[in-house]
Amino acid sequence: MLYNYSGVVHIHTKYSDGSADLKGIARAAYKSGANFVLINDHDTLKGLYLEGECYMHGVLVLVGSEVTPRRNHFLCYDIETVPSRHLRPEEYVGEVYRQGGFGFLAHPDQKENPLFPGRMHWENWDLDMPFGVEIWNFFSQWMGSFKTVKGLLKSIFFPKALLKPPHPETLLRWDRLGSVRPVPAIAGVDAHGGRQFNWLPTIVSSYLHQFKTLRTHVLTREPLQGDLQKDRRMILSAIKKGRSYLVNHFAGKVKQFSFYLQHQHRCWHMGEEAQHCPGMVFKIELPEKAHVRIIKDGRLFSQSTTRFVRLPNPGPGVYRVEVYKGTFWPRPWIFSNHIYVRAS
Template structure:
């Protein structure tokens, strides 16, 4: 476990949400995923098999990783398939509610759980046309959205077999960030209600064949060094499962988190806070719009920092490691940080918002 101090008496932890095992359509056992997470130095791992709650007796602190088992729910009879939902902090199988998305969200909330819409914007590809977007946008009461689904980002890039082979061996050449349409949808939601965001690998680690070629695409070890969710807690993990589990889910529910593409450069050391008379306010929290309120961003390496107000776009930006801004309007303010690699700007850090009211 690699605990990091965070401004305002907080603590940050890095982990992976949205992972599949042999209990659904993943290639690895629960034990294999935990071992890969430990090798990557993750602090937590959330397994979300399709429509099955795997053996929760395997939850706990395993090989130094806080391991949790939840469910990704969808209606298997819906054609075309769509409306996948990550249901977290559940102790029973809620997949029977899958047919009615609002009913599912309500049932999970009544049980004290969280609901994140999985890969809500999920464009098809020329070579791989199947996709699983979210279409029921009249719902309410869900916790948040999966802003960056790592695996689904690659599908549209596979426009032909040759490109698919290159992508299988060099996926880092293709990674860019969340879909622009997803960022725009999140800003639309934020103008109506607080909406937390997470990122996940959607890890399956399946082997694909093309003629004589055989390749495991995005193995677990690779995924856990790529797109991660970093949480902020008010007190440190203690290795007590129930205590630490509550801290983790509370952080995700509030949006005290950022999404980091840690393969590009480790994102530990990032911070986005509001500083004012009330002290330090974290992501997912509210700060009153008063004289002297300052939004401050710090990054562990240089990048293109953008401060965005939902509905207004970029309100401040700089290239470097720090940005300060005094907001003039209420709203949901969030941060994007981009870095160039191989002649292309790539998404590096995506914060949850601070709500200035």
């Protein structure tokens, strides 16, 4: 049995360019229904030093950082010091892993907005390190949803209508990397609470609103029990291994979603590798009936509108699931991490 916990990833506080301290973040997360949050202030761990990781308002607050040169931003966790943003990407990413930490390429295919010039995409994906990828980023999508003042106004008052699936190019790169090694993925909110654009109305800029957009749901083998160090290890381990799935809360909340590979009495879950053998079966269970797309090696493999899927005898490949909700206006809802079926 696995336990499901919903978290908000990629949050900025007053210690960089956000507008609240950790206590304010935790309060908003509690009101939004999140179980945990991951902080990523720019080039600092000040929140860790001044307030510390802890449970607040029943929410587990964990602190990482975001290395932020002009481009090639990197979300990192489980580190003691933040590498310099003046290093080359392979150097600061390497330093994170030398410290025993791990991380994710942040908003890797973010496009430039003509109203707010500047690109923060990743230029080099050929890093010889086990990095993960932030495949979905709410703030990046919001910034890319308009090119004119008229479009900006529309994006302010109708933000729910503008949240799209992860960028196709990001998904394709991620799928291709998965053919070589496991590559965990997260959904980031990139929440700032309005400090960067304090002229925006609450519908866009409040932490509470932002925390109701994209979630990263992790699966743990034991329940969280309020023990800071033990629970911290379980959440970070699940994030690091890709034992998680991503949810657009605009399309609907999710209490439970399962996607696993079974052979006799053994199961492999998201983020795990299995050696191919005859008789394997993929099983998918949704919270409710929706449109399910099974992606294999970056291409559509199977699709149906249902709540339960049973796919027998899959061949070797890199598999993941996309779920869309709604008939006339399909909304992206759930994106799984990969399950890797390797050739024997």
